Every structure is written in structure tokens, then in C-alpha cells.
Amino acid sequence: MISEQAFVHPEAIIGKDVEIGPFVYIDKNVVIGDNNKIMPNVTILYGTRMGNGNTVFPGAVIGAVPQDLKFRGEETTAEIGDNNTIRENVTINRGTAAKQKTKLGSGNLIMEGVHLAHDVVVGDGCIIGNATKLAGEVVVDSHAIISGGVLVHQFVHIGGYGMLQGGSAVGKDVPPFITAGRSPLSFAGLNIIGLRRRQFSREQIDELREAYRVLYQSGNNISDAIKLLEEKDERSEHLQYIIDFVKSSERGIIPSLV
Helix, strand or coil: CECCCCEECCCCEECCCCEECCCCEECCCCEECCCCEECCCCEECCCEEECCCCEECCCCEEEECCCCCCCCCCCCEEEECCCCEECCCCEEECCCCCCCEEEECCCCEECCCCEECCCCEECCCCEECCCCEECCCCEECCCCEECCCCEECCCCEECCCCEECCCCEECCEECCCEEEECCCCEEEEECHHHHHHCCCCHHHHHHHHHHHHHHHCCCCCHHHHHHHHHCCCCCCHHHHHHHHHHHHCCCCECCECC
């Protein structure tokens, strides 16, 4: 299942039932798991670690050295989980000394022309739209949806279960469970449709709606709003996620549109 027109370095480790198309280049110090499909003209470079069941479309480049002038050739990796779809011309750079690895989780759809820069971490079940670019050390939590043509500044943290409008420029952290849009990028309400699709109950959605009312629409500053949320006797894991996300934000969270 390996094309005679592909180059696979003799030191690369290839799992079972892997399909490798023509003109694929696989470097040394690469590990590819089972049941992967590598389409023509894909380049997989030094330091790539790929799990099982992934499909990589033509023109993708995985494991290229970081576009970072501080990089000095240190041993780092680009780590891909299981069952991802990586579409045409996606580029995933390996890590730097900062975190030692760039990591894409499992079950993600990474659309055409997406760039994941050095030390980016993407969770599970995310959708990242065409031509979206994530700068170095961006973190995207599981089940986030980032639309096409989005530019994400380095070190930004994007919370899970939310949705970002296409064409956005993201310079601040985006809390979980919300939709974000306009320019500058702003909170525009809960991601109700996405939450329902993920089987969130009405009670859970009501709790999240109240949390963001306190955070964005009560007239409190962020610190006071977090204190109010922390005073609740019973806090679900979703509410605690919001609290922890906001408290740990180093860039600050996006403002409110509504």
C-alpha cells in the first residue's frame, strides 16, 4: 500500500494498513500508526508522531521546522492523534524549546490551508475552517469551531464548545461555550445551537447563560464578576471551567458586544 513513487526513509516507523500515495515524502525520525491514509504529495518531516486512522490530503506539510527565529534546531515534535481529517495544503510546524511539541488531538477536521504554528495545542473534536492561521503557542480547547479566514495572535487561548465568526482577528482569549463575532471580536451570546447538538440540557444552558450575564452584562468588572460566580454553593464542571478559564487568562478575555 506504499506507492513506488513515494519516498519513505528507512528509519521511519510505519504501522499496519497504511496507504501512502505517490510523491509522498516521509523523513527519518517519523512514527506513523495504523490505518492512516496519506494522499499524494504530502510531506511528513522529522519529528512527526501520528496516531491511527488519520486521513491527510494532498499538499499537506507536517513537522516542518518552526517559523521562529529563536529556534536552534532543538529536538521537538509535531504530534497528531487519531481519526483526524487534515485537508489540502495544511501546514503543522513542530515545537520549539518553549513546549517541545505542537499537538493536534483526535477527531478534528482541519480544513484547507490551515496553519498550526509551533507549540500550538488543539484538543479533540474541533473544526478549523479554510485558511485560518494559528500563531505560536495558541491553545484551542476541545469541541471549538473556528470559521474560515481567522487570524489568531500568539499565546491566545480559545475555549471549548464555542464558535468564532469567519474573517475574525483574535487578539484576546475567547471563553468557552460562546459565539464571538464583529470587529473587534466580541462576545455575542451563548453558542446555543452547538450546545444543543452536544446534548447540553436546558438546565445546563440556563446555568451558562446566567454565568455570562454576570460576567458580561451585570455592570461588574471581571474580577468582581468572578467573585460572584465563585460564591455559588453549587458549581457544575462547566461553570468551574468558565471561572478557571477567566482567572488564568493572561491576555484578557474579549469584550461584550451585547
